[in-house]
Amino acid sequence: MQHLDEGTIHAWLDGELPLDERELVEAHVAACDECKAAVAEARGFMAASSRILTALDLVPGGVLPATTSIARPRAPRRFAISRAWMAAAAVLVLSTATVIAVRPKREAAVMATAPEPAQSGKAVASNGPIARAPSDQMDASQKKVERKPMIVAQAPAAPAPAALAAPASERPQTPVAASPVAKDAAENSSATAGRMSDAVSTRREAATNVGIPITGRVVSESGAPLGSASVQVEGTGIVTLTHDDGRYALVVPAARADGKTKSLVARLIGYKAATAPIAPAGDSIAQDFVLRANPLAFHELVVTGEGTNGQRSGVFLANGTFAELASRTSSGESGEPVEISLYHVGGRYITFIDRLRPDTTRGTFQDPAVTMMEEKYDKQGATINRLAWTDSEGRMRTLRGAVSVETLQQLKRALDHPTP
């Protein structure tokens, strides 16, 4: 296969390639340092261009109201972030090796935009959204700043497992050199860069001593990646969640890698669990899963939720994927799995339904005036569609995500009239 052209890379990162092509691209990226660098660069461009575009929302003088979105309170992000943070933490803790693959580029990018200490306040201000000081008026950019760690956590999603296997020394220079943002940083601080790569190799060594990494991908029967599926070494607390692209990475600590065969289980509500035997020994383990749909789980999910009155508010109950509803839609999105989350908040049940998309993050926030609401935003914080309503029993329900209106209607009907 030839090197990937930029358009294909962007289409891939946007999750717009058909499955067969996607697999070709993934295989190529895994094997080609040049394209790996191009992917890193493309990610940089995608994130930066979104950031730049959000500045257009900050119309001076407050002509632009706080927002038209029904409610976009500030504080609640804490709650929202907690899940994402948990995911981030999981990535950080469980796969140090994965993180270092992106780390050099991240640090470089931050350096490039970081204010120089000697400059005045005004100069600092001009350094762009990343470096901007938060203020009450600057809701949007503040969110960007808060969410940055999530971007770090997400970045390794696709190329990570490949990078994991590559020798540490190959990695740092490719992505750094590729990014125009990073170029600056490299020129300004080659000394820092040197120190950084030392740190990288130290961390890499630490990671291999820690245990045996297990990586793989969880997909549905149709080959669609399944995000937020749990992958667990059965009978242990060693567990992780898959990224939106279905990939996961976890580490069996050296102390527990006794060579005995263990079971690795992948679970996602709406699917039947799948188990694979693993013998934690050697350098690393690759284990993919194909989960078979279990559509009934959707209704079970609702019923289960309604039976849990009295839980404290704001509890995330469950989430799952329900492929069947989506496959019934007429909108050309057939077969796309729909993710369903159920929350119990202040005596109400809240569902959150979404088409699974790569490069998106989900979060929840508390709107003190109304009720708990959930919002989906992409990496850069742009909100994607949502729909909220109160059902016949006064329960607040929300549907969001970049699904078609037809899909939303069908889902809403299904939720309003669940079959027992």
Next chain:
Amino acid sequence: MHDVDRLFRAYNETLVRYLTRRLGDRDWAEEVAQETFVRALRQETMTNERAWLFTVANNLVRDEARKDSRRRRHLTMLYEEEKERVVEPEETAIERAQDAAMARAAVDGLAERDRLALLMKEEGLDYSEIAAALGMSVGSIGTTLSRARRRLVEQYEQLQQEQKRREGNAAS
């Protein structure tokens, strides 16, 4: 006949943001969005609602820009008045204005199609919807977006550097 309430609830926010980003004028954006929904009322069938709405909004902007620059000037004037009315801490105001101005300049520097494709992508439209709204082939959207993103970032960075240089000169 469509349920315009539903359409409005589902798409108004994203459409207004898209138009605001595109036009740099919130009032104008809201007007265009409103007109778009009015047109939707008269529309018998839509195969893809979101693509349809964005296409109509695009056309309205184009028609309006062609024939009615006077009204736009008026809106700009109102907008300036509004700006003066609202008091902001100076630092914040300068900072925001600088960012917004650089972003605006960088966005305006893109070719029309690249700009529209990028702004629609940011509102969550997928490639087929963007292709439908712009009358392009789905296969060319990746290339269009990659070019748009690269150019936007490069132009913005260039503006930032110029700004920094100017501030450096002013300081010395």
